[in-house]
Amino acid sequence: MSTSINAFIEAARHGNWGPLLGAAAEVPGKHWAEDARCSGQDTDLFTPLSDGPREDPDEVRHFQGTALNRPLNFCASCPLAVAARCLVESLRLDDEYGIRAGLLASERSDLRNSWKLRIDAEAVSAVLRGVPVALSEAEREEVISRFAADPTMNATHVAWGLGIPRKYLWQLAREHNQSSAPAPSTAISSGADAA
C-alpha cells in the first residue's frame, strides 16, 4: 500500500489531486473506516505527543524513534482506498493533529495548506448545479464569486449545494460584491491639490 499512497501524496504535493481523490472515492459513504487497519486501536497511538502542525517532522521522528513503528505499520498495511479516504477526510476536516495515511501531523501541514487553495472545477460546477460536495475554502469562495457575478443563477440550487440557507447565500454574495467593488476615486482631492 505504502508505495501507491506515497505516489498519490507526491502527486497531490505537485497539484495533481486526481489520483488521491479517485482512490478515496472507491470507498464512498460514511462507513469507509470499517476496513481501516487502525479500527479498534487506541487512538493515542496515532497522536504522538511531540507531533504537531508546526513541528519539524525530522525532529519528531528522531524524538519518537521506534514508537512510531506501530502506527506507521498499521497505515502501511491499510487498504489503499481506505488510506486515501482517511487522508482526504483529514484534509476536508482540517485535522491538525494525528497520523493519517502514514503521514505525521507535521508532514501534512503543506498538504493542508495546498488543499485550502485547491480549486476543482468539477466540484465547483456540481455545487452550482445544486449537488452538495465538500469544498475547499478556495472552491467555496469561487462558488460565491460566480453566483455573485451572475444574477440569473438559481439561488435555491446554489444554496442547496453549499448546504446553507438561501438568505445567507444572498448575504455572502452581497458581501463579496462589496469587498470586490473598486475603491472610491481620489480624483477630487487630486484636483484640489493641482489647483
Ligand code: SF4
Ligand atoms: S491510513 Fe488512516 S485509516 Fe488506515 S490505519 Fe492509518 S490512520 Fe487508520
